[in-house]
Amino acid sequence: MFSLIESFRSAIISVKAHGFRSFLTTLGIIIGVASTIAVVSVIQGLSYSINQQFEGFGSNSISIRSFTPRSERMKGKIARITPEDVEMIRKQAEGVEYITPTLQSNIGGTSAIKYKGNQAFANVAGTTYTYQDVQNLDMKYGRFLSYSDNQSRRKVTVIGDKLREELSLPENPVGSFIYFAGEWLKVIGLTEPKGSFFGFSQDNFAILPYSTMQGLNGNLLEPDIFLQLQLKSLENLDSIKDKLKRIIRKQHHLKPDEDDDFKIETPEQLTSGISQVISTMTIVLGGIVSISLIVGGIGIMNIMLVSVTERTREIGICKAIGAKRHHILLQFLIEAVVLSLLGGIIGIIIGYGLGVLAAASIPNFPPANVPLWAVGIAFGFSAFVGIIFGILPAAKAANLDPIDALRYE
Amino acid sequence: MGLIRLDSICKYYSMGDQTVKALDHINLSIAKNEYVAFIGSSGSGKSTMMNILGCLDKPTEGDYFLNEKEVAKLNQNQLADIRNQEIGFIFQSFNLLPRASALHNVMLPLVYKGIGLADRKKQAVEALEKVNLADRMDHIPSQLSGGQRQRVAIARALVTKPSILLADEPTGNLDTQTTQDIMALFDELHNEGQTIIMVTHEDDVARHCQRVIRLSDGKVVEDYYNENKEALHV
Numbered sequence: 001m002f003s004l005i006e007s008f009r010s011a012i013i014s015v016k017a018h019g020f021r022s023f024l025t026t027l028g029i030i031i032g033v034a035s036t037i038a039v040v041s042v043i044q045g046l047s048y049s050i051n052q053q054f055e056g057f058g059s060n061s062i063s064i065r066s067f068t069p070r071s072e073r074m075k076g077k078i079a080r081i082t083p084e085d086v087e088m089i090r091k092q093a094e095g096v097e098y099i100t101p102t103l104q105s106n107i108g109g110t111s112a113i114k115y116k117g118n119q120a121f122a123n124v125a126g127t128t129y130t131y132q133d134v135q136n137l138d139m140k141y142g143r144f145l146s147y148s149d150n151q152s153r154r155k156v157t158v159i160g161d162k163l164r165e166e167l168s169l170p171e172n173p174v175g176s177f178i179y180f181a182g183e184w185l186k187v188i189g190l191t192e193p194k195g196s197f198f199g200f201s202q203d204n205f206a207i208l209p210y211s212t213m214q215g216l217n218g219n220l221l222e223p224d225i226f227l228q229l230q231l232k233s234l235e236n237l238d239s240i241k242d243k244l245k246r247i248i249r250k251q252h253h254l255k256p257d258e259d260d261d262f263k264i265e266t267p268e269q270l271t272s273g274i275s276q277v278i279s280t281m282t283i284v285l286g287g288i289v290s291i292s293l294i295v296g297g298i299g300i301m302n303i304m305l306v307s308v309t310e311r312t313r314e315i316g317i318c319k320a321i322g323a324k325r326h327h328i329l330l331q332f333l334i335e336a337v338v339l340s341l342l343g344g345i346i347g348i349i350i351g352y353g354l355g356v357l358a359a360a361s362i363p364n365f366p367p368a369n370v371p372l373w374a375v376g377i378a379f380g381f382s383a384f385v386g387i388i389f390g391i392l393p394a395a396k397a398a399n400l401d402p403i404d405a406l407r408y409e
Numbered sequence: 410m411g412l413i414r415l416d417s418i419c420k421y422y423s424m425g426d427q428t429v430k431a432l433d434h435i436n437l438s439i440a441k442n443e444y445v446a447f448i449g450s451s452g453s454g455k456s457t458m459m460n461i462l463g464c465l466d467k468p469t470e471g472d473y474f475l476n477e478k479e480v481a482k483l484n485q486n487q488l489a490d491i492r493n494q495e496i497g498f499i500f501q502s503f504n505l506l507p508r509a510s511a512l513h514n515v516m517l518p519l520v521y522k523g524i525g526l527a528d529r530k531k532q533a534v535e536a537l538e539k540v541n542l543a544d545r546m547d548h549i550p551s552q553l554s555g556g557q558r559q560r561v562a563i564a565r566a567l568v569t570k571p572s573i574l575l576a577d578e579p580t581g582n583l584d585t586q587t588t589q590d591i592m593a594l595f596d597e598l599h600n601e602g603q604t605i606i607m608v609t610h611e612d613d614v615a616r617h618c619q620r621v622i623r624l625s626d627g628k629v630v631e632d633y634y635n636e637n638k639e640a641l642h643v
Contacts, residue, residue, distance in 0.1 A: 017508045317504045322493020322521040
């Protein structure tokens, strides 16, 4: 322990004495760590913001959507979740707190929304009051849809900020009327802006009561409903999923050998796909840039070998006045580690700066996020590089014969 | 019983197919508080003698007892301890660490001895005061004159309070006046009871010593006591 502290002391003196050369030596490590941290921070920022988006689904909710298997699509069949299905689920499913159906507008080309000569296209959906909790919507002005809005098929709507902008509605649009699909809808609320996600605005929507939407869609087309189910608890998730599956299969008259024409998804399933892509991306990019760390390590080894040769006489002196093998070994090893750790620290700072800069210069990109584990790995890896590439020069120094070393000119 | 006892010490080097006998069956005993000079022409085996006495090198044959310990039986780490604590080395070319201050140079042997920073500093300052360099301890070697550098080296040799001071041509790189100063310092140390062994080819320097051993072709050819030792008149 004592010689460890002493070695650190002498290593720092030596690194300082060769200031500029030490800096050049660590440059390889600095670049390696900086690029690793920059890449990881940008990817992590991305993944962090994706997870934020999915948090809205709530941890104990599952969703059901229609899904047409490829073989069925060939036959021209398109699967739907119908209002009858929803009714049946409402009656038979157990452990469900509430159901939030969402009905997309299928009015096709006429789905333009108009207000005082302005017109805009937005995502129009019909749903119930529970949608607000499920989607984590906060109100900026007015209120969200209520239970009675749905019961009495009120012609009201809650809109997002982007749509308000497009239509040039006032800052507080509550009370204004907008025109959609042949009806005048009263704006009763404006949600807090959520910003954009992968370049798509999340605030370009209008939400109507479910029953009102059904009316607007008319009976021309069978509606396709997207369902979000809030569960009482996650404990019986699998059995609830099985039960739902049986209900819908029965509703859809599916034979045992036919595939499901719907999908039941848990939030984990929704996120796992994306997070898998992201973790693969992190590993591949991190792997590529960490090669530069190895190159940096070789640079350190090179300089340390030169340094050992340069200081052969010094090593001889130290041995003559009583330095043991491990004193010399530790001194050079720790010098290499100090050099690479220094590079690691500077690299982490620069890398973080680069990540922030990159995230800031790409429009709509989520802010960079450096997780602690990345800092830890970068730090540990640079220390590891220092040890691995410091061993050879240090061993060379420690094994020098004192007489030969003293005679060295 | 002597501090140093050499029993039939031989050191051979092979140069191609020739064997050079640097030391050839040397028997010698040096007591505590002796002041000994090894003299001889170059190639006489003086330096080899120094290396073996200083435990930097091992003899090919023969036994070397230092303070009753048989050096041949010690391992590398034990030899390092001996060099650290029993022997103080002084070299012709000073051999100070060029980037370290005088104080750090003197503190270095104490690092290997395992002394804490505060004690180390105290002992090093004391050693520097002894060689009259207390006011120069923050200077690095290149800021010091030759004589001052050799004083720093002497302080470094003394700081572990070794049994023997081994000096290899300590005045070889110094002018006459500085040589006188350094030799006066050696005489003073000897008068305080320090055992000193040096290698030199200068008769003036050898005259300071009590005992002179002349080597030639690896053999002791003369071993006498200086009757008119100059140090005694100082």
